[in-house]
Amino acid sequence: MTNTPLRLLIHGASGRMGQALLRLAADHPDLQVVAAVTRRSPVQRVIDGVPHFAASELAGAPPFDVAIDFSLPEGFDPVLALCVERQAGLVSGTTGISEQQRQALIQAATGIPLVWASNFSLGVAVLDELVERAASALAGWDCDIVESHHVHKQDAPSGTALTLGAAAQKGGAEPHYASLRAGDIVGEHLVQFTGLGERIELTHRATNRDIFARGALFAARQLNGRAPGSYRVRDLLAGPAPASAG
Structure with missing residues (x-):
């Protein structure tokens, strides 16, 4: 057992998720943010003890164990390439990535452990498993997914609903x-299965956006030391797997 903190690179640190990750990671001594990467040049080089880098300076980031990426599709390729080069894990919630970028993720997973997810809520990860089990057990039942979000959300259905x-x-x-x-x-998110004379409703409600940042930090902890591969958040709920696992 080691007491060495897990070294994190936060990519997309100026965004809402990036700021939440920095704030929450600071409360955990087992985590050390060694680099916060923002799209534009930082006003300060060190903020609350965390070194800040512009995206154009990503290659000069110090050694890290896992990168957590909540950025934009145009910033996704460099951080994925850096993780492959450094043999570091990647946790990414960047949405809107292209099919080519999805293929790059598949290729990268042959050499590093990574997880890409549209939602890092641990509750949603459990819901995902329950939905699959219910669908397989209830052949012929209608399945409806109703998702509700704030008025500013533009995409529909949501990535989590899909x-x-x-x-x-x-x-x-x-x-x-x-x-x-x-x-x-x-x-x-409500997933409803309806048969003749009966109905099952599986529901998840998020009341605080910090749950997504907490889930990403959980994923980073669980991903560190795993064998190369593409993992789902639900795969990580059972706890750490030995590095030699397939």
Whole structure:
């Protein structure tokens, strides 16, 4: 057992998720943010003891164990390439990546451990598994996914709804989607299975956006030391796996 902190590189540090990651990581002695990378040149080089780098300076970042990336698609390729070069893990929640970038993730997973997810809530990870199990057990039932978010969210259905839909399809269901934009709802996802005379509802409600940052930090801890591969958040819930695992 080692007491050495897990060294993190936060990519997209000026964004809402990046700021939450920096704030929450500072409260945990087992985590050390060795680099915070922002799109533009930082006003200060060191903020609260954390070195800051511009995206153009990414190659000069100090050694790290895992990079956590919540940036933009145009910034995704450099951080993935750096993780492959450094043989470091990658936790990414960057949305809107292209099919070419998805293929690059698949290739990178042959050499490093990584997880890309549309939602890092641990509750949603459990919901994903429950949806797949329900779909496989309830052949022929209707499957509907209703997602609700704040009025400023533009994409619909949400990425999480589509991920849950993929889990339903894996179980054999054909999901239908509905989207609601209202007020300041952080995020709610209802997956409903309906048969003759009965209905099952599986629901997750997010009331605080910090859950996504906490989930990403959890994923970074669990990913460190694992064998190369592409992991889902739900794969990490069982705890660390030995580095020699397939």
